[in-house]
Every structure is written in structure tokens, then in C-alpha cells.
Amino acid sequence: MDSGVRTFAIADLFLAQMLPSAFQLVATAPDDYDAVIALWNSCEGVRANETREEFDRILERNPGLSSVIRRGNELAAAVLCCHDGRRGYLYHLGVAPQFRKLGLGRILVEHSLAQLQALGIRRCTIFLIADNKPGEAFWTRTGWRERTDLKAFARDLSP
Numbered sequence: 001m002d003s004g005v006r007t008f009a010i011a012d013l014f015l016a017q018m019l020p021s022a023f024q025l026v027a028t029a030p031d032d033y034d035a036v037i038a039l040w041n042s043c044e045g046v047r048a049n050e051t052r053e054e055f056d057r058i059l060e061r062n063p064g065l066s067s068v069i070r071r072g073n074e075l076a077a078a079v080l081c082c083h084d085g086r087r088g089y090l091y092h093l094g095v096a097p098q099f100r101k102l103g104l105g106r107i108l109v110e111h112s113l114a115q116l117q118a119l120g121i122r123r124c125t126i127f128l129i130a131d132n133k134p135g136e137a138f139w140t141r142t143g144w145r146e147r148t149d150l151k152a153f154a155r156d157l158s159p
Contacts, residue, residue: 045132
């Protein structure tokens with residue numbers, strides 16, 4: 001019987017060995033909205049303000065790219081991952097405080113990158129809130145580099 005939950009087989013042995021045995025990495029589902037938004041917004045340096053409709057649209061357009069890690073029914077970590085056909089993007093990586101220092105953030109990132117690479121995506125970008133020092137330390141420690149040649153601009157399309 002299909003439970004409706006898509007479980008990933010972590011192909012990379014390194015990641016499989018890193019994931020603690022009581023934890024499960026699964027694809028993010030639309031029903032995860034309330035829990036992941038709450039998790040992300042409880043994490044220092046993360047601001048998630050997607051509406052339910054935007055969240056559902058991201059998941060629909062990027063099937064299987066966003067993922068969560070659970071211990072039983074408890075949400076431990078989550079990341080929002082998508083791409084535009086050329087570049088990948090990671091948004092809102094968050095790990096619940098009681099599950100930090102277990103490597104769950106790194107596992108989610110590496111899993112997302114492997115998923116993007118399998119689709120032919122050759123680069124991934126993150127957007128980091130400027131004063132998020134712990135986030136900056138994480139991303140630097142895990143092999144990311146700051147793009148000093150670019151500035152980000154945005155324009156709101158609705159009032």
C-alpha cells in the first residue's frame with residue numbers, strides 16, 4: 001500500500017552513514033506547510049513568508065527536491081530546494097535546536113545538491129540574510145563561497 005510519502009534512497013554512502021538511524025529523510029509534502037514554516041521561522045537568521053499557495057506551487061514545479069528529516073513524527077530539519085532549469089536555489093534551511101550538531105543540515109544540503117546535479121543543474125545559489133553570522137559560518141564551513149561580484153535586487157509585483 002502506498003502511504004503517499006516519498007522516501008529517498010540516499011545514494012551517497014557518506015550521507016547514508018551520516019544520517020542517524022532513528023531519522024528518515026523524505027520529500028516535503030504540501031501537508032508539511034505549517035510545520036516547516038514554523039520550524040524555519042523559529043530558526044535564527046531564517047525568514048520564511050511563503051503563502052500556502054506559493055509553497056504548494058514550489059513543490060509542484062520542483063517535485064522531490066525539497067526535503068525534511070523526521071525522527072518518528074517529529075520534524076527535525078527542512079530545506080526548500082528549487083531550480084529554474086539552469087541554476088538551483090536553496091531556501092530556508094532549518095534544524096530544530098534539539099537536533100543541531102547531528103549533521104542534519106549538511107545532509108539536507110548535500111542531498112539537495114545531488115538531486116539538482118541529477119537534473120543537470122551545475123550551480124546552486126543561496127540567499128543569506130546579511131547579519132546571519134551563524135548561517136554564514138555554516139555555509140562557509142560546508143564549502144560555499146560568497147559572491148562579491150553580484151548584488152541582489154528585488155521588485156514586488158503586487159501591492
